[in-house]
Amino acid sequence: MKLLICPTPGCSGLLYLEDLRCDSCGAEVAYHALSGTMVAINGPDLHVANRLWHLCINRDRGCNWLSDGDSSTGQCFGCRIIRTRPNDADLEALNRLADASQSERRLLVQLNSLGLPVDPYFEDDGGLGFDLLSSEHQQVTTGHENGIVTIDLAETSDAYRERLRVQLGEPYRTMLGHFRHEVGHYYEWVLVEQTGWITECRELFGDERASYSAAIDRHYSNGAPEGWHDSFISEYATMHPWEDFAECFAHYLHITDTLSTAASAGMELVPGRDVLPALPLAVSPRSRYGADDFDALMDDWQWVSAFFNRINRSMGEADLYPFTISQQVADKLRFVHRVLTQLPRTRVSEPDGFGRTVHSTEPSE
Numbered sequence: 001m002k003l004l005i006c007p008t009p010g011c012s013g014l015l016y017l018e019d020l021r022c023d024s025c026g027a028e029v030a031y032h033a034l035s036g037t038m039v040a041i042n043g044p045d046l047h048v049a050n051r052l053w054h055l056c057i058n059r060d061r062g063c064n065w066l067s068d069g070d071s072s073t074g075q076c077f078g079c080r081i082i083r084t085r086p087n088d089a090d091l092e093a094l095n096r097l098a099d100a101s102q103s104e105r106r107l108l109v110q111l112n113s114l115g116l117p118v119d120p121y122f123e124d125d126g127g128l129g130f131d132l133l134s135s136e137h138q139q140v141t142t143g144h145e146n147g148i149v150t151i152d153l154a155e156t157s158d159a160y161r162e163r164l165r166v167q168l169g170e171p172y173r174t175m176l177g178h179f180r181h182e183v184g185h186y187y188e189w190v191l192v193e194q195t196g197w198i199t200e201c202r203e204l205f206g207d208e209r210a211s212y213s214a215a216i217d218r219h220y221s222n223g224a225p226e227g228w229h230d231s232f233i234s235e236y237a238t239m240h241p242w243e244d245f246a247e248c249f250a251h252y253l254h255i256t257d258t259l260s261t262a263a264s265a266g267m268e269l270v271p272g273r274d275v276l277p278a279l280p281l282a283v284s285p286r287s288r289y290g291a292d293d294f295d296a297l298m299d300d301w302q303w304v305s306a307f308f309n310r311i312n313r314s315m316g317e318a319d320l321y322p323f324t325i326s327q328q329v330a331d332k333l334r335f336v337h338r339v340l341t342q343l344p345r346t347r348v349s350e351p352d353g354f355g356r357t358v359h360s361t362e363p364s365e
């Protein structure tokens with residue numbers, strides 16, 4: 001994502017999306033989703049771009065976003081789109097919610113930057129919403145249904161999430177990854193299954209009408225098929241065409257967000273240096289790749305991920321991107337890229353900063 005800079009005149013401190021204050025100058029800051037910038041706080045009411053904004057009422061729980069002055073709830077868009085949260089007495093789960101919400105807001109920023117429509121559940125039946133609940137206290141099944149994404153807050157515990165990762169033999173497991181995967185189910189449903197893309201999608205990913213419960217049984221008793229690396233990005237993707245699409249969608253978000261962050265910092269890989277001797281041409285990651293730029297996207301990612309994997313190993317960490325993209329997986333990612341770069345027109349930014357799908361008033365034939 002775009003690098004965020006402290007708004008205080010004379011301070012050029014780098015900020016994280018989650019920051020409540022600038023480490024360099026100490027100023028309190030808030031995130032303005034409509035402009036995608038950090039703004040300085042000089043009181044409870046802020047005028048940004050000729051409009052009144054308030055601090056989100058969840059600021060004391062770590063939310064640094066602004067809420068539209070017209071919002072009756074006092075919550076920012078990122079908090080409003082959370083449909084169900086733990087109850088107020090469950091302080092531990094509320095702390096976990098604060099952690100998970102950081103990933104959720106990071107997801108929303110990226111969806112917006114890719115031009116994806118974010119139709120919230122409180123405006124549209126079947127719109128996007130999040131049920132964020134902890135399995136420490138109730139039955140929670142991570143998944144997507146009719147626009148609502150459910151995420152298990154218990155997984156914000158590093159110990160618990162890491163135990164699951166090892167048990168399941170996964171090379172990568174993060175909260176942001178869960179959000180990206182689950183929202184992939186939502187976007188397959190609205191952008192592919194309900195449109196002309198579905199025929200081509202079935203050719204690449206298989207028929208999503210296949211029994212899901214039979215797929216779960218098969219996956220957990222037999223595991224992934226021999227040679228799965230040739231056609232799938234992960235073992236989980238082999239389970240069912242829906243999971244394959246959601247995994248590819250999540251990887252598309254991993255790849256484009258990382259490249260965009262590198263681009264925003266002006267990163268360039270230059271040939272002729274020791275680190276990447278085979279590099280044929282300079283690689284300059286882009287913040288956006290157009291409809292015809294998929295090959296450039298894959299090429300840039302091959303070099304940038306190879307470089308960042310080495311950076312991580314220098315710190316004794318696991319690879320930043322512990323995956324191999326085979327030709328068949330690249331074809332699936334190309335499909336996701338085409339769908340996302342040929343979106344139906346969305347109405348530009350609502351006051352809350354997020355675009356909505358334009359619903360045609362023309363009679364449909």
Ligand SMILES: [Zn+2]
Binds near residue numbers: 008012026027
């Ligand atoms: Zn500052």
Ligand SMILES: [Zn+2]
Binds near residue numbers: 057063064065078079
């Ligand atoms: Zn908020």
Ligand SMILES: [Zn+2]
Binds near residue numbers: 181182185242243246
């Ligand atoms: Zn899934």
